[in-house]
Amino acid sequence: METREMIICIMLAIITTNLIRILPMAFIKGRIRNVYLRSFLYYVPYVTLAVMTFPAIVETTLSPVSGIVALIVGIIAAWRGAGLFPVAIICCAIAYLMDLVMV
Numbered sequence: 001m002e003t004r005e006m007i008i009c010i011m012l013a014i015i016t017t018n019l020i021r022i023l024p025m026a027f028i029k030g031r032i033r034n035v036y037l038r039s040f041l042y043y044v045p046y047v048t049l050a051v052m053t054f055p056a057i058v059e060t061t062l063s064p065v066s067g068i069v070a071l072i073v074g075i076i077a078a079w080r081g082a083g084l085f086p087v088a089i090i091c092c093a094i095a096y097l098m099d100l101v102m103v
Contacts, residue, residue, distance in 0.1 A: 057070065058071070065102065070098065074091040
């Protein structure tokens with residue numbers, strides 16, 4: 001890729017990411033009162049995190065099966081009230097042990 005094309009791509013990325021942040025502030029002056037819009041905006045960060053995290057859980061292990069098993073065990077641990085750090089440790093340990101057993 002030439003320098004000119006790279007600069008154009010970087011500028012487009014800057015414009016796109018800033019428009020997403022600036023446009024809502026420019027057009028929405030007061031508090032959002034619509035219940036459906038507020039609930040949608042409340043869950044957007046969680047959905048974004050899930051969309052980025054779940055494929056990585058399955059794809060970064062040696063076998064997708066170990067990632068899926070670690071994901072299921074992590075969901076069960078979180079459902080039973082474990083915190084974020086214990087769930088992360090449990091998932092890492094399960095994925096590591098499953099990779100050791102499967103290889």
